[in-house]
Amino acid sequence: MNIPADLKYTKKHEWARVEGDLVYVGITEYAQNSLGDIVFVELPSVGDIITSGEAFGVVESVKAASDIYSSLSGIVKEVNNELIDHPERINQNPYDSWMMAIEPSKASELEVLLDASAYEKLCLEEA
Amino acid sequence: MSRYIPSTQLEKTMMLQEMNCESVDRLFDDIPLKVCLNRSLRLPEALSEMELRTHMKELAAKNISNEENSCFLGAGAYDHYIPSAIDHIVSRSEFYTAYTPYQPEISQGTLQAIFEYQTLICELTGMDVANASVYDGATAIAEAASMACKITRRNEIIVPRTVHPQYRRTLSTYARFRGYKIVELDYLNGVTDFTSLEGLINKETAALIVQNPNFFGAIEKVKQLAELAKEHGVLVIACADPISVGILKSPGEMGADIVVGEGQALGNPLSYGGPYLGFFATKDKYLRQMPGRIVGQTIDKNHNRGFVLTMQTREQHIRREKAASNICSNQALNALATTVYLTLLGKQGLKDVASLCLQKAHYAYNKLIETNYFSDCFPQPFFKEFVIKSQLPLEELNQALLKDGIIGGYNLENDYPELKKCWLVAVTEKRSKEEIDRLVRKVGGIYESEVNI
Amino acid sequence: MNQKLIFEISRAGRKGYSLPNCDVPVESIEDMIPNEYLRETELDLPEISEGDMVRHFTALSRCNYGVDTGFYPLGSCTMKYNPKINEDVSRMDGFTGVHPALPDSAVQGCLELLYKMDLMLAEITGMERVSLQPAAGAHGELAGLMIMKAYHENCGNEQRKTIIVPDSAHGTNPASAAMVGYEVIEVKTDSRGNVNLSELRELMSDQVAGMMLTNPSTLGLFEENICEIADIVHDSGGLIYYDGANLNAIMGVTRPGDMGFDIVHLNLHKTFSTPHGGGGPGSGPVGVTKDLVPFLPTPVIQYKEGQYIRDYNRPFSIGQIKSFYGNFAVIIKAYAYIMTMGAKGLHGVSQTAVLNANYLLNKLKKDYQHPYDRACMHEFVLSGQLQKNKGVSTLDMAKRMIDYGFHPPTIYFPMIIKEAMMFEPTETESRETLDAAAEVLIRIAREVEENPELIKEAPHHTSVGRLDEVQAVREPVLRWRP
Structure with missing residues (x-):
């Protein structure tokens, strides 16, 4: 399974990439694989204030809808609206298909994210 | 043993033996003794098929039916003609004994019929997408109101008093529990009071509902109302009489965002109020907020066209508490009747039915006014239903007419205390000139005998 | 084998109806209705002869599978045989031709049937009264939860805003609860397939409005601790709601009322043999215990001085939840079924x-x-x-x-x-x-x-093979276009 070493991960199968003040967030290979063909994505709006543990978006396959929970609190600064018209890109290329960029308000939340090896272990346990 | 249960006592014993089970009662051992019913249910003695038929005939005979009487009663349920072929189609048991089409490969009949129904409803309403139907006109309005609140993220709905009183009552029930607010808008001369509308609109107004023709049968200025609503970002929910669009502009053409209505008139019997169907259509951009079942076209592995239930993630069995609505079923068999009705009537037929209603209603109106026993109530153009004011109490008038085999109009005072002795009369294509003339004569007779006393 | 759409077999000028000529003096439409309201474009509806219409829908019916076609063991849907006599009696003129706005005196047969059905269903479920207004199971659930909420509000317990639902419940349970503004909490199933009692005890509080339960559960198992569950919910002031999807298992054996349930909905299209119609119309009566009768939807049918009447004067009622009195023709079929079966038959x-x-x-x-x-x-x-x-x-x-x-x-x-x-x-x-x-x-x-x-690769012998549901969502085609 593809788990890039340069990213951080959450227990709920999201990845996070820190770029300067922003953190880009998407769902992992494992997540897209277990969802199947993704047909719809719901994203937050720029300016939304998100609290960790809250759902910030939804991804849907034909027969399932999954909320995506944020592990970070902060303000949404960018949203990848291309995914609205091309949700299949999440299946094709999950690590390029970032969903939002958030400016985190609590640095401590970044520290508890998993690294690639810890996340891989988690996936193995779940499978 | 019942004729609906094939197994004989002997077979049951053999089945139990095969399972190593001593008696059927053992299979119920998980039920705590404390809650077991240790007596028979107190129900009437079982009837044979013959006895049942007799019993049901006796019950049916205690009702006044439109089969033996001339019906001038409408008020939301209409005595339109139902072509014979419809019942033959909906009586095909491959249609009526099937469940929801969850296995598309063996449900193409239901699925394609719903796809055809959706297309027909889009055409009638002037909308882009329609669902497979909801329970009835009243619940369609209630669902549309919730949908409008979700789309606009506002929570007030403006409802004119010209909307069917039962629809408004249903809407109030839904609103109370779903937590949105109903703001009532009065009428002026039998139509929505345009001048008061603007004063009621505020930042929380999600939608304006307009019924056309309205409960009084009058034609509303939908376009004008819609324009004003739009200026304030308010959605327009139109509730349409589906027969009237044979000659009237579709609600979509007049600016509606969501179009709903009672579909009974399209091939479904009166049946003391149900089952009917609520049709429900909207614009493409609101598709995902639309409640109810939707059928879509797709292909199989050999590229054959086929149909499936689609956009299902909006629905309760997947979204559970986050679903667009809790509705699971549609009124599939009623929607099938409607599809057959619109197919038979087609382009010209719906226009013809609508024209006949219009002509006959106006003839009846003119003749009744000419008697001088009635006065005009609302100076508005109308379609198949109109309001006139009687000099006699309406209970008395209707009772007397019923004795002569005529089902009179609706007493509006039931719902509008201010409309004393106001009679809502409906005339469909089924009423002949002779029946209308007879109504006029009988009314005259009743008035004269009243004067003589 | 692929069926054409009705629109694809339409030919200009054909027709499938006949109407009488207009026998009243014809006026010009423009004189009756101002031009601005009149349709300018033609409606694009099919043009087809009656015979071709019949062939089209007959062909479609053959692509369907119903209870009359064969074995239909669809769990939780009770796909039993739908007796033909019930179809016939529901189509008697004295029922189909009855206008719902007629005065009570003109519809005594309909009201008698509704009243007796109410009482028979009350007896079968152990409830006090049953409203026949809900049009389907989900609608009955909605009505039941509205009753629950109205009851708590009337007792001054507005803070009760959560509802407990087992993890095995039908999806409608949480969806209906959300529609009345309740927050849903899930309780887990234990290793025997029962509700986890200790978890339930922990979840209960004075914030909980009640619990929804299907019994037998959706696992097909009878809830062995039903008495304890009812006590736990009642002891903390909650109500317990019976999802009647599985009533077919227990008629004449036990009753929701005897198990301690306060509110019950039934599916006449499951237990009481009315056909499912390809997804509706159904009927979802809601029954309640004595204390909750005032909250039932209006109208309630009563019998007074030899007359059946519709009672709308009910100040505590949740109000009306649809037009008129429910899916009457469906109720007739279920009534006919109960009258045919009797107590022994249902057992x-x-x-x-x-x-x-x-x-x-x-x-x-x-x-x-x-x-x-x-x-x-x-x-x-x-x-x-x-x-x-x-x-x-x-x-x-x-x-x-x-x-x-x-x-x-x-x-x-x-x-x-x-x-x-x-x-x-x-x-x-x-x-x-x-x-x-x-x-x-x-x-x-x-x-x-x-x-x-x-x-x-199955199925191999159907009119279409497995269908591409992903395409159906990604590129929605929801109506035919020329």
Whole structure:
């Protein structure tokens, strides 16, 4: 399974990439694989204030809808609206298909994210 | 043993033996003794098929039916003609004994019929997408109101008093529990009071509902109302009489965002109020907020066209508490009747039915006014239903007419205390000139005998 | 074989109707209705002869599968035989031709039927009164929860805003609860398939409005601790709601009222044999205990001084939840069914339904995983996990059943069982049918070993093969366009 070493991960199968003040967030290979063909994505709006543990978006396959929970609190600064018209890109290329960029308000939340090896272990346990 | 249960006592014993089970009662051992019913249910003695038929005939005979009487009663349920072929189609048991089409490969009949129904409803309403139907006109309005609140993220709905009183009552029930607010808008001369509308609109107004023709049968200025609503970002929910669009502009053409209505008139019997169907259509951009079942076209592995239930993630069995609505079923068999009705009537037929209603209603109106026993109530153009004011109490008038085999109009005072002795009369294509003339004569007779006393 | 759409067989100028000529003096339409309201464009409706219409829909009907076609063990849906006499009596002129706005005196037959049905269903469920207004099961649930909320509000307990629902519940339960503004909390199922009692105790508080429960549960198991559950909920001031989807298992054996339930909804289209119509119309009456009667939807039918009347004067009522009085023609069929069966007959229905389910289960549990080793009630759930491990999913096996002429069971529900298959044979199936179905399912289990590709490509003999549901959502085509 593809788990890039340069990213951080959450227990709920999201990845996070820190770029300067922003953190880009998407769902992992494992997540897209277990969802199947993704047909719809719901994203937050720029300016939304998100609290960790809250759902910030939804991804849907034909027969399932999954909320995506944020592990970070902060303000949404960018949203990848291309995914609205091309949700299949999440299946094709999950690590390029970032969903939002958030400016985190609590640095401590970044520290508890998993690294690639810890996340891989988690996936193995779940499978 | 019942004729609906094939197994004989002997077979049951053999089945139990095969399972190593001593008696059927053992299979119920998980039920705590404390809650077991240790007596028979107190129900009437079982009837044979013959006895049942007799019993049901006796019950049916205690009702006044439109089969033996001339019906001038409408008020939301209409005595339109139902072509014979419809019942033959909906009586095909491959249609009526099937469940929801969850296995598309063996449900193409239901699925394609719903796809055809959706297309027909889009055409009638002037909308882009329609669902497979909801329970009835009243619940369609209630669902549309919730949908409008979700789309606009506002929570007030403006409802004119010209909307069917039962629809408004249903809407109030839904609103109370779903937590949105109903703001009532009065009428002026039998139509929505345009001048008061603007004063009621505020930042929380999600939608304006307009019924056309309205409960009084009058034609509303939908376009004008819609324009004003739009200026304030308010959605327009139109509730349409589906027969009237044979000659009237579709609600979509007049600016509606969501179009709903009672579909009974399209091939479904009166049946003391149900089952009917609520049709429900909207614009493409609101598709995902639309409640109810939707059928879509797709292909199989050999590229054959086929149909499936689609956009299902909006629905309760997947979204559970986050679903667009809790509705699971549609009124599939009623929607099938409607599809057959619109197919038979087609382009010209719906226009013809609508024209006949219009002509006959106006003839009846003119003749009744000419008697001088009635006065005009609302100076508005109308379609198949109109309001006139009687000099006699309406209970008395209707009772007397019923004795002569005529089902009179609706007493509006039931719902509008201010409309004393106001009679809502409906005339469909089924009423002949002779029946209308007879109504006029009988009314005259009743008035004269009243004067003589 | 692909069916054309009705629009594709339309030809300009054909017609399928006949209407009388206008026998009143014809006026110009513009004189009656101002031009601005009149349609300017033609409606694009089909033009087709009556005979061609009949062939079209007859052809469509042949692409369907109903209870009259064959065995339909769709779990939780009670696909029993739909008696023909009930169809006939519901179509009597004295019922179909009755206008709903007629005064009570003109509809005594309809009101008598509604009143007697109300009382018979109350007896069957152990409730005080039953409203027949809800149009379907989900609608009955909605009405029931509105009653629950109105009751708590009336007691001054507005803070009760959560509702407890088992993880095995039908999806409508949480959806209906959300529609009345309740927050849903899930309670887990224990290792025997019952509600986890200790968890339930912890979840209860004065914030909880009540609990929704299906019994027998969606696992086809009778809730063994039902008395304790009812006590736990009642002791903290909550109400307990009975989802009647599975009533077919217990008629004349036990009643929701005797188990401690306060509110009950029924599905006349399941237990009481009215046909499902391809997805509706159904009917979902809601019944309540004595204390809750004031909250029932209006109107309630009463019998006073020899007359049946519609009672709208009910200040505590939740109000009306649809037009008129429910899906009357559906109610007629269910009434006719109860009148045909009587008390003994209904008891026999439940006994036979439970026997049939156990008989089929007994035949299948060697070849398929059976998650809870208990006698089932009227339905049972198997898991296709053994087969899934070999690469064949429950969906594949369901499609393969179609090839053998049977309707598949409910699949992937309840969600707590992996690769779930939920069978409900009903009482109207013979031993031979059950044997034949068992034989097919055992054969399919063997095919999983021997020829998995055959199953994965199934069905092979239907008008269309497996359909691309992803395309249907990604590129929605929801209506025909010329």
